[in-house]
Amino acid sequence: MPDILRPLGTLAGLAGLSLCLIAGGIRLAGSHWLMGFEIVTLLQIGIGGMVLGCFSLLVHLTHPARRR
Template identity: 55%
Template sequence: MEMLLLWIGRLAGLVGVVACLIAIGARLGGAFWIAGFQVGTLLQAGIAAMVLGCLAHLVVLTLRSAGGG
């Protein structure tokens, strides 16, 4: 379970960073829409993915510190 949470955290974090970078780049380029989505929506989705990644890593850290891993 610990390894699964680690990989979920890594993948979610990576997807979140990429989504945020795309949203920021598009907005700096003057675009308001990407593939039918507003740039702000893409940015929020990226932030949510990074939060999911952080929470998954936090669970792993708490399991390790409690000796439950």
């Protein structure tokens, strides 16, 4: 399981960051809606992705190394 957490954390963090950047750019352009979703909702989904990425990487880093 800890072997999956590093790529999962990286992908979730990058996806969350890109969604936050997209939502912020659209909001700065003056639009409140995108494809039926409010921009604040997309921003919160992006924040959730970054939090998932942080927790996944934290668990990966704090997990004791396997001994072979």
